[in-house]
Amino acid sequence: MDTCYGTPNRKIVLLTCNVDDMTGEEIGFAREIMMKSGAMEFYTIPVQMKKSRPGFEIRVVSKPGDADNMAALLLKHTSTFGVRMQELSAYALERRSQVIHTPFGDVRRVIGEGYGVLKEKLENDDVCAYAEKAGVDRKTAERQIYALLEAEKQER
Known part of the structure; x- marks a missing residue:
């Protein structure tokens, strides 16, 4: 079994929110804004929402110092009413x-x-x-x- 020699060498923040009332174009626009503003990653995952509606979990990875700005941009450019944040350690080359x-x-x-x-x-x-x-x-x-x-x- 391969082993990662060493400890995580990078701190990142994962911001998430769920939406079920945005078009693909709106999500695409939000992604463009987030990436231009310094997001390291932006991606969506299909999820089942309340009342059996299909929706998306939006995930944004950023540097810790950019988290407040990224959360504000998610609140502004998506239909979400809240953003969750996790501070994570990462292994990176x-x-x-x-x-x-x-x-x-x-x-x-x-x-x-x-x-x-x-x-x-x-x-x-x-x-x-x-x-x-x-x-x-x-x-x-x-x-x-x-x-x-x-x-x-x-x-x-």
């Missing part, structure tokens, strides 16, 4: 970014490391922009970018 220079523009790469784990991921928007400029599909673009990275390693 230490992140760093790298820019890969390609013939079709720069591509950002995010690298996460910690707890005996190393992960990397290319920024999707950059891969899609590369694919458009190169005239290839997204998967081919990703392979080409990784090939450029590998060739760069070989040159060192």
Whole structure:
């Protein structure tokens, strides 16, 4: 069994509320406002509400210092009358970014490391922009970018 070596290294806040009277467009607008205002995550979960109505639980993850503002925005931009808040500890990989220079523009790469784990991921928007400029599909673009990275390693 794998074990996470170490202790949680990040504090976060989880804000939740339930709504059963908002349209998808209204929830989408609330999400845009929350993300632009510093929310780390915003997502919905389908739930069964009182009187057997379908609804959504809205969940927003934020930094502790942003919790009051996030709660105020939820109250303003959703139909909820109340917001629940939980302070949580989280395990998170230490992140760093790298820019890969390609013939079709720069591509950002995010690298996460910690707890005996190393992960990397290319920024999707950059891969899609590369694919458009190169005239290839997204998967081919990703392979080409990784090939450029590998060739760069070989040159060192």
